Amino acid sequence: MASRPYRKGVGSSRRVKLTETFLRNIPTPEPSVKRLYLDTERRGFALSVTRGAKSYIVIRRVPGHKQVRFKFGTVGEMPVAEARRKAEGILARMAVGENPVAERRAARAEERREKVRGITLRAAAALALGTLKAKGRSPRTLEAFGRPLEMYLADWMDRPLAEITRADVRRRHQHLASEIARGKYLGTGARAKGRRRGPESGRASANALFRTFRSIYNRALREHPELPSNPCVNVDWFSVKSQRAAIPMTALADWYARAMKIENPVRRDYLLFVLFSGLRRESAATMRWTDVDWENRALRVPRPKGGEERAFVLPLSDFLVEILQRRRAEHSKVCGENKKMLPWVWPAESASGHIAEPREDALGTGIHDLRRTFITAATHWLKLPTYDVKLLVNHALPREDVTAGYVSPSVEQLRAPMQAVTDKLRTLCLGEPKDTRKVLPMHGR
Numbered sequence: 516m517a518s519r520p521y522r523k524g525v526g527s528s529r530r531v532k533l534t535e536t537f538l539r540n541i542p543t544p545e546p547s548v549k550r551l552y553l554d555t556e557r558r559g560f561a562l563s564v565t566r567g568a569k570s571y572i573v574i575r576r577v578p579g580h581k582q583v584r585f586k587f588g589t590v591g592e593m594p595v596a597e598a599r600r601k602a603e604g605i606l607a608r609m610a611v612g613e614n615p616v617a618e619r620r621a622a623r624a625e626e627r628r629e630k631v632r633g634i635t636l637r638a639a640a641a642l643a644l645g646t647l648k649a650k651g652r653s654p655r656t657l658e659a660f661g662r663p664l665e666m667y668l669a670d671w672m673d674r675p676l677a678e679i680t681r682a683d684v685r686r687r688h689q690h691l692a693s694e695i696a697r698g699k700y701l702g703t704g705a706r707a708k709g710r711r712r713g714p715e716s717g718r719a720s721a722n723a724l725f726r727t728f729r730s731i732y733n734r735a736l737r738e739h740p741e742l743p744s745n746p747c748v749n750v751d752w753f754s755v756k757s758q759r760a761a762i763p764m765t766a767l768a769d770w771y772a773r774a775m776k777i778e779n780p781v782r783r784d785y786l787l788f789v790l791f792s793g794l795r796r797e798s799a800a801t802m803r804w805t806d807v808d809w810e811n812r813a814l815r816v817p818r819p820k821g822g823e824e825r826a827f828v829l830p831l832s833d834f835l836v837e838i839l840q841r842r843r844a845e846h847s848k849v850c851g852e853n854k855k856m857l858p859w860v861w862p863a864e865s866a867s868g869h870i871a872e873p874r875e876d877a878l879g880t881g882i883h884d885l886r887r888t889f890i891t892a893a894t895h896w897l898k899l900p901t902y903d904v905k906l907l908v909n910h911a912l913p914r915e916d917v918t919a920g921y922v923s924p925s926v927e928q929l930r931a932p933m934q935a936v937t938d939k940l941r942t943l944c945l946g947e948p949k950d951t952r953k954v955l956p957m958h959g960r
Contacts, residue, residue, distance in 0.1 A: 527548075527549065528552070528553055528561075529550075529551070529552055529553065530552075530553045530554075530555050531554070531555060532555045533552065533554045533556070533560070533595050534595060538562070538569065538590055538595060541562075541564055544566055545566070546566050548565070548566070549563065549564070549565050550563075550565075551564075552564065553574075554599065557599050557602060557603060559573050559574055559606045560573060560598075560599055560602040560603075560606070563586070568589060569589060569590035569591075570586045570589050570590070571586070571588040571590070571593075571595075571598040571601075571602065572585060572586045573585050573587065573602045573605050575606055575609045575610070577609050577612060577613070577614050578611075578612045580614055583609065583614060583615070584616075585605065585609075585615040585616050585619075587601060587602070587605060587615070628677065630739070633675070634675060634676050634677065634735060635672065635673050635674060636664070636668065636671050636673070636674055636676060636728075636731070637672040638735075639676055639731050639732065639734065639735035640660075640661055640664055640731050642731075642734055642735060643660075643731045643734040643735075644660055660727075663720075663723070664724075664727070664728075666700060667691055668687075668728070671687075676735055676742060677742055679746055680746055681746040682749070683746065684725060684746045684747055684750055685749045687725075688721050688724075688725050688751070689721075689751070691720070691721045691724065692717040692720070692721040694717065695717025695720050696716040696717045718755050721753065722752055722753055722755060725747055725750050729745060729747040729750075732745045732746070732747065760884060760887065761884060761887040761888040761891040762880060762884060762885070764896065767888075767940070767943040768943065768944055768945075768946070770878060770880065770944075771945070780841075780845065780849075781849060781861055781863065781870070782870065784838050784841065784861075785800070785861045785870055786878075786885065787834075788835060789882060789885045789886065790885040790889060791834050791889070791936075791940055792814075792829065792831075792835055793886050793889030793893075793936070794816065794829070794886065795883075795886060796883060800869055801817045801859075801869060802814070802817060802859070802860040802861065803817065803859060803860065804843070804846075804858060805858070807839060808828070811926070812830065812831045812836060813829060813831055814828065814831055815829075816829050816909065827906070827909055829926075829929075830926050830929050830933045831933075832930075832933050832936070832937035833937065834937045835937070842860060846862070849862055853868070855867075855868035856868045888940075889908070889936060890904065892936050892939050892940055893907065893908075893935075893936050897935055897936065897939055899932050899935065903929060903932045904932070906929060907929055907932060907936075
């Protein structure tokens, strides 16, 4: 049967009798062109043809809706006679108000909801942890990653991410800061002693926790785009005043005098060592005697931030040598019968056998403030070359700086800037002229 001409008002559609022969002989349209063939045997049944597909559709106005077009199959899935019978059933349901397009959307939405119900915070955190491992993050970073979640969001860990709403994260963020300020998570052990809490306490921790949550959620979204958008867009982040500060130059003598009054010689020398070496808290606390190179007056820094790829050897100045010699001479007496303490430079009666949570609140400074003081002395007071300072404190060199890729000084080349920092700090602490002292030989083995 010859096809009828285009109908007025239908655009590129044509009325034809849809048969297997017609389907086989339909010309392929140009790219981005769509043809619509309306069946003359069953009103509302049609074939949509594009460059890449031939689809069976039904077209009908549903009561309460505008005209609805619904695709229910493709040529090749079923013969045209079967498609026409199926179209009759769909059109009959549409006549009484059923909207197959809306029903399909609802069904797909339910499938997505069912799929994301199994994506819990715990599962998402494991996915994010895998990403950190792939990026080569340090063991310390990997160990610490999940601790805040388990401490502050234990009741959320097995909750589906899709059920954590924007209102949930906003309220929890605010509530967590208040709980920390009240001291809820301080505990009763030694780590809680001497810790002060004020109205603003907990804000930085709450911010940090939900930034971690945000990154975990974003990682889960990459794997499961069917998840809702990240609810952390609704967090009202606290404005936190930084408490980071180096010891002022004029206050170093007073700090040193108070530090020398600490009764525990191990803790006293540990604080002095951090100030004069610029080491991070954990790297200093986990020093073993096997890390000390007595012959070359150097230290292989343990547990560097950034992992073993950032491992480095630190030259030891004369004052650092003095401290280590003193600790070595007194080591057996300090450890006594406790063999667990023997390997460590800074032994302590702790589960690990070494200083675990060094705190001296009476000095008015945190451990990391001592590292900041070292860096300040090197950069602002002495104005040492930037690359020398970065290498001494194990800061990553800028990737975008081509020159940084060629910087590879030896330990001996860094010894002079290290000694210069020691001289400056000792002068400020003790008032000693820096040219009156000599580098001591290391006899500590």
